[in-house]
Amino acid sequence: MGREPSDAEARRTAPPVICYPPETLPAPDLSVYARALEDARVVDRVRVPPRDAATFRVPAGHLFRIVSVEGPQVGDLNLWAADDLSERFYSGKTRALHGTHVSTGDQLWSCFPHLRPMATIVADSLDWYGIDGDGGSVHDVIGTRCDPYTAQLLSGAQYHHCCHSNLTRALAAEMGVSVAEAEPHVHDVLNVFMCTGFTRDTGQYFMKASPVRPGDALTLWAEIDVLGALSACPGGDCGQAHSSDMAHCHPLDVEILAPSKEVPGWAPPARNGYDGSHGA
Template identity: 30%
Template structure:
């Protein structure tokens, strides 16, 4: 006997795969087939060192799976986003607190700072402002500017699934606290997402290498509304097929933070910026005091599913499970193997339709 840990969304997906495959009679057949074809994973990179917190926190919040939160961040303050359990991707959206029309522009950030902005880089806003609005000053997080947020479209088109956690709807609900509408949503900066070129040179999402305590620190260069959310994707490497909490802290900046922010700003605008202009019709952001969070597709309902497996198959599992990522959490390691196999299987069906 072996245990597979799934939430109800993942269980629904696997049953969809079983229904489409004439060779699979039930979930147990799927798990055993996935195990038989599993091979040992490649070694993961060593965990980076974690810098201890030294600032005074003015606000702290644990973002639970399937949720997000809007934070007001005055210029000079620091947003620190930290892994609690590890492996969790986070989407970050940013708006000017004094004019919602100005917001993070991931395309401009990618063009100015590269595919994977890190310490010493800045985040850029959209036209016609086009200026640095936050500076990354530290941390151990990987980042990505290439992949769009997951949405209802993605799960419907690729998996035939509906009504499940996704970044688009999580973000829409989190930003609603400040009167922002669904059409105010812009492309997110992907935090703790590990991407690399695939065999054909196109970017692919690799296993999430974030460990507990890994973090990213950003200084606000103007007054902003930062809206991070826990990525709702539990069917990919993005968060290693799980949904986990993260901690967000808004902290008072210290002099060293200001120096690092100025260095990042000066590095990004070596020859200066166009003259600043004012644009009439500003939309300042204010919190709705009557707001009550109502995130869709919750609660998630996890369950351990016992699977019959003979001793040879269990021995094989212990040979191929990813110890680097999951340690002694065999249920999570099995979930990775099974969902990876099932997604590849579903893709093969789609190619034959």
């Protein structure tokens, strides 16, 4: 262990600087989305079974709503551009721009070189939760997704219903390809409804029982044509177990909603304007 220098306290108390000041981000006009949501109608509904995943497609300028049904349940969300799987949700950059947890007004950004909003959160029935006394909050972009490789590493378990596995099988079925071909496209997720944070003493990622209840929903506006996949996590509300057949699990619904009329002032976002002609 290194010897503490005489100016250690001064070094520790250097003021924090926000890396990406949010006031420089283009701010979505939430009133536009609110008006579209008022009279939008459900045109499709996908039921995601417990400990499984399902895919769905949302045209640009439509909404999709992830709904808790029957009991408290968290879900792992992947998003891709519907016509190009190489453009996918970038949880790390979304975290850098919006923080560790997202809610109304935050956007889900795609990977390089596209770096544009894929979806905007327009309503969140759990936005009342805030940050609790443990430092926990809801809808995180810090967890990667439960996966069979980490389960094998930590416990020697051959578990086949981790969210990574569920998402991989669902994407393979959607695209008509093998699981091996689909797996590289599965990526770090938005943990919908999951309550998480970092412990203050060790900095470890923790989960606790989600506050979600039947009827709670997260509603997003599709900024581009998206293909989505949602896994109903085998941890249930993640209050006790992770990747377990012992947890009480419930289905989730994904509702696709169409606005009743054209939304004035909205257009799909262009891909990022960075000129890479001189090299990335």
